[in-house]
Amino acid sequence: MTRLQPRTVGQLLDAGFEVIKFRPRVIGWVAAGVGLPLLVASRILVATTSATGAQSGLSDVLVGDVTSNTGRDVVVAFVVSGLGWLAQMLIGVAVAGIVTRWLVGSDPDIGEGFATLRRRGLVAVGAWGLALLVKVALSVVTCGLGVLVVVPMLSLLAPVIGCETGGVDSFRRAIRLGRRRLDALIGLSFLWLVVGGAISFVTWSVSQLLGELLSSRPAWASVSVQVIGVVISLFASTVQASVMALTYLDVRVRTEGLDLVLDLPNTFGADTAAKASSHG
16 A cells, blocks of 8 residues: 555545455455345345335435334334444444554455454444434434434444444544544545445346346346345445545544554554554
């Protein structure tokens, strides 16, 4: 990786793809091992409840006519969205841990990528639960307006957990860092919203096409659509995790001189630099 420097939103997006291209095997296997079980579970839940008219996302419940849904439909929508958010959180933690190790001269393999998640998994799940409660509460109380600011700030939560050693204070740490580049984070959050909409449209279009081509085998058509949806969602989540890991580093370079901290090995040794970078 080149020397750290402040980056624009466009540069962050480009660098996110460069992260995946740099070690595609490590990033791909770690992201698949972390995200696939959760994404598959959410797709199975969608497929098995679609016949009853269950909503496929939390936004449909919060924005749509909730009175037209049964209690079961609402629960399904929360569970499906929650599983997707949890997959994104865990992938973000693992990818951020890998990227940070690169910066101190290490080249972690697949096993070390999963080791980061084992060390920080409990903190990640707890932070995910707290973030989920905050998002839902703000969506209900402010009719969705509150999440326009809070969600972008919390988008740094996964890399904070994956790169630093804090526990409960990781939530507050993510918000403090998020405030420093709120404009860029809002832009990125809007981009993820657009990408999510595009994924939903592509999945729907493919389902219509496969429904026509495999009209005699509807079960095969349904399975094919869900598999395509999982693959697209996994790739999008991996790209998002890579971009947010670099955004986290960008914030720390701009406001905490992380690039200077990483020069410490030249004077004090590699161990000192690694500890300084992980503690923020």
